[in-house]
Amino acid sequence: xxxxxxxxxxxxxxxxxxxxxxxxxxxxxxxxxxxxxxxxxxxxxxxxxxxxxxxxxxxxxxxxxxxxxxxxxxxxxxxxxxxxxxxxxxxxxxxxxxxxxxxxxxxxxxxxxxxxxxxxxxxxxxxxxxxxxxxxxxxxxxxxxxxxxxxxxxxxxxxxxxxxxxxxxxxxxxxxxxxxxxxxxxxxxxxxxxxxxxxxxxxxxxxxxxxxxxxxxxxxxxxxxxxxxxxxxxxxxxxxxxxxxxxxxxxxxxxxxxxxxxxxxxxxxxxxxxxxxxxxxxxxxxxxxxxxxxxxxxxxxxxxxxxxxxxxxxxxxxxxxxxxxxxxxxxxxxxxxx
Amino acid sequence: xxxxxxxxxxxxxxxxxxxxxxxxxxxxxxxxxxxxxxxxxxxxxxxxxxxxxxxxxxxxxxxxxxxxxxxxxxxxxxxxxxxxxxxxxxxxxxxxxxxxxxxxxxxxxxxxxxxxxxxxxxxxxxxxxxxxxxxxxxxxxxxxxxxxxxxxxxxxxxxxxxxxxxxxxxxxxxxxxxxxxxxxxxxxxxxxxxxxxxxxxxxxxxxxxxxxxxxxxxxxxxxxxxxxxxxxxxxxxxxxxxxxxxxxxxxxxxxxxxxxxxxxxxxxxxxxxxxxxxxxxxxxxxxxxxxxxxxxxxxxxxxxxxxxxxxxxxxxxxxxxxxxxxxxxxxxxxxxxxxxxxxxxxxxxxxxxxxxxxxxxx
Numbered sequence: 001x002x003x004x005x006x007x008x009x010x011x012x013x014x015x016x017x018x019x020x021x022x023x024x025x026x027x028x029x030x031x032x033x034x035x036x037x038x039x040x041x042x043x044x045x046x047x048x049x050x051x052x053x054x055x056x057x058x059x060x061x062x063x064x065x066x067x068x069x070x071x072x073x074x075x076x077x078x079x080x081x082x083x084x085x086x087x088x089x090x091x092x093x094x095x096x097x098x099x100x101x102x103x104x105x106x107x108x109x110x111x112x113x114x115x116x117x118x119x120x121x122x123x124x125x126x127x128x129x130x131x132x133x134x135x136x137x138x139x140x141x142x143x144x145x146x147x148x149x150x151x152x153x154x155x156x157x158x159x160x161x162x163x164x165x166x167x168x169x170x171x172x173x174x175x176x177x178x179x180x181x182x183x184x185x186x187x188x189x190x191x192x193x194x195x196x197x198x199x200x201x202x203x204x205x206x207x208x209x210x211x212x213x214x215x216x217x218x219x220x221x222x223x224x225x226x227x228x229x230x231x232x233x234x235x236x237x238x239x240x241x242x243x244x245x246x247x248x249x250x251x252x253x254x255x256x257x258x259x260x261x262x263x264x265x266x267x268x269x270x271x272x273x274x275x276x277x278x279x280x281x282x283x284x285x286x287x288x289x290x291x292x293x294x295x296x297x298x299x300x301x302x303x304x305x306x307x308x309x310x311x312x313x314x315x316x317x318x319x320x321x322x323x324x325x326x327x328x329x330x331x332x333x334x335x336x337x338x
Numbered sequence: 339x340x341x342x343x344x345x346x347x348x349x350x351x352x353x354x355x356x357x358x359x360x361x362x363x364x365x366x367x368x369x370x371x372x373x374x375x376x377x378x379x380x381x382x383x384x385x386x387x388x389x390x391x392x393x394x395x396x397x398x399x400x401x402x403x404x405x406x407x408x409x410x411x412x413x414x415x416x417x418x419x420x421x422x423x424x425x426x427x428x429x430x431x432x433x434x435x436x437x438x439x440x441x442x443x444x445x446x447x448x449x450x451x452x453x454x455x456x457x458x459x460x461x462x463x464x465x466x467x468x469x470x471x472x473x474x475x476x477x478x479x480x481x482x483x484x485x486x487x488x489x490x491x492x493x494x495x496x497x498x499x500x501x502x503x504x505x506x507x508x509x510x511x512x513x514x515x516x517x518x519x520x521x522x523x524x525x526x527x528x529x530x531x532x533x534x535x536x537x538x539x540x541x542x543x544x545x546x547x548x549x550x551x552x553x554x555x556x557x558x559x560x561x562x563x564x565x566x567x568x569x570x571x572x573x574x575x576x577x578x579x580x581x582x583x584x585x586x587x588x589x590x591x592x593x594x595x596x597x598x599x600x601x602x603x604x605x606x607x608x609x610x611x612x613x614x615x616x617x618x619x620x621x622x623x624x625x626x627x628x629x630x631x632x633x634x635x636x637x638x639x640x641x642x643x644x645x646x647x648x649x650x651x652x653x654x655x656x657x658x659x660x661x662x663x664x665x666x667x668x669x670x671x672x673x674x675x676x677x678x679x680x681x682x683x684x685x686x687x688x689x690x691x692x693x694x695x696x697x698x699x700x
Binding site: 096097098099103143144146152153155156157159160161162163164165166167168170171189264265268269272306311315316317318319321322323325326329330332333 | 678
């Protein structure tokens with residue numbers, strides 16, 4: 001179902017289903033955000049939260065809401081949206097629903113880099129992670145390049161690099177002493193605990209910079225999902241486009257990793273959920289970003305619900321995303337059979 | 339006219355001759371391909387035997403070839419060298435061979451069945467189910483002994499695969515949906531396991547021990563309990579391999595060839611579950627081998643499942659033994675996990691393969 005909307009000289013197609021899905025996801029995200037703002041170890045009523053947020057409440061409530069909860073929520077949304085965008089782009093580019101951006105080697109490289117930095121310098125985890133991830137991504141793309149960027153070869157080289165670097169990280173972790181190992185294990189699961197307003201600002205500034213490029217790449221991406229010959233016949237320059245998509249995905253994942261650590265599963269799950277909600281053939285980038293943000297925020301909220309342990313949000317990312325995806329798949333299978 | 343027809347006739351004869359010679363060439367090429375495959379398989383079998391002998395001989399306690407031969411042919415239970423070989427190294431070697439072969443075959447079937455180069459037997463929910471079984475058994479019923487863990491892991495793995503099949507839409511569903519369901523459910527179970535571990539110290543102790551896996555705790559008793567599962571899985575895999583070749587053409591084409599798509603998938607799934615869950619039960623979750631080995635085997639054998647499955651078995655057994663041997667070497671402190679080692683060896687090999695093949699694989 002599609003309808004054309006014409007405003008003066010501008011004409012755009014209007015598809016009700018993706019629009020409804022995006023609206024629903026936004027509402028869900030807003031509800032989760034409000035819940036996360038009010039709920040916590042220091043319980044506040046809805047009215048108190050509103051007063052604190054607008055600067056009319058007492059000082060303690062204002063500090064908790066504005067300096068602790070709000071940055072954390074905003075960081076979760078920003079990081080989740082970046083991961084969702086990157087995941088949907090890479091999955092569409094490689095035509096493989098299992099190909100999360102990890103396939104380009106960024107996450108494995110970031111983990112190894114962070115571990116190496118923590119072991120050699122004792123700090124600089126984020127810097128090490130970004131350097132390691134970027135280096136690995138460049139190496140993987142360079143190794144897979146042979147007069148063009150064949151999707152199949154990129155997948156294979158990425159898998160190889162991931163395995164090697166994952167094993168290297170395990171090896172490095174076994175060299176570390178117990179305290180460092182425990183700290184690193186927490187960082188490697190991805191956590192949103194104690195985010196500052198600067199983190200939130202970084203996440204949103206990066207997102208504002210990168211998402212227009214991502215949405216613009218969404219147009220050729222829909223056609224890149226066709227076969228290579230067909231896409232080339234439509235006039236797409238596949239090698240250049242793939243390079244652009246890979247670079248953008250790496251930048252988005254780097255952004256998320258620098259503020260939240262390597263949150264697992266969000267990038268993988270967002271694309272398939274968004275595609276099933278919107279029921280359109282394209283990459284559904286906006287819906288994927290919203291899904292990623294919702295899943296991340298939900299995971300962080302769930303992590304905060306468990307008292308005393310301070311579990312990292314990464315543990316809950318799969319618990320928040322997986323049942324939804326399985327449920328959607330099950331519905332799809334049943335509908336096809338009837 | 340006559341001249342014309344006489345002039346044409348030799349051309350036709352030429353064309354016929356040309357066709358005949360082309361047929362000959364094709365047959366010769368096919369025969370050569372078959373011969374080279376047979377040679378590759380034979381050579382890798384020979385290399386595997388050599389590697390096994392090395393794995394039996396090398397180790398912390400120096401052992402000579404004479405001891406080795408005697409321990410295998412005429413075992414004397416009083417000689418310490420022979421005890422080391424027979425009681426420690428032999429079960430470990432057999433365990434590594436069985437696990438590697440099982441994972442290699444299961445991976446080849448999984449990638450053939452789903453037509454996805456990223457598919458891994460663990461994606462059917464087997465590893466996650468086994469982990470959940472072990473943790474659940476420890477957490478709820480306090481069953482932590484290794485002999486109980488085998489059955490907990492076996493049952494959990496089978497249950498996990500059954501859940502993935504049921505929720506992914508059964509054997510008729512498209513492979514992509516099955517993989518997505520498997521990946522989502524696996525992640526869900528593993529996240530739950532991780533959450534439980536962070537909360538219960540006793541489970542953590544059991545789990546840490548189990549997840550490291552490896553072949554140090556494999557005894558003749560374990561092997562005796564598990565080998566029927568491996569044998570049944572290998573037989574089912576060979577039977578499924580014949581059917582999966584047709585599936586690679588696409589479901590409609592396979593149906594047109596008279597293959598029952600659902601039945602073929604079910605048989606392949608059964609083989610994968612048998613092989614992978616008995617491997618998990620024996621040695622813990624060893625990732626990667628099932629993912630890497632089929633690609634290596636495909637480089638040697640192309641896309642012919644009947645050849646690919648045995649070849650993946652031999653390659654997997656070789657990689658696992660090599661990884662186990664390297665992990666025991668003093669270079670890595672003498673006790674590196676075989677799974678980690680196999681990733682360190684297999685990852686670069688996969689990159690090299692992907693680059694060497696010039697995109698022929700797609």
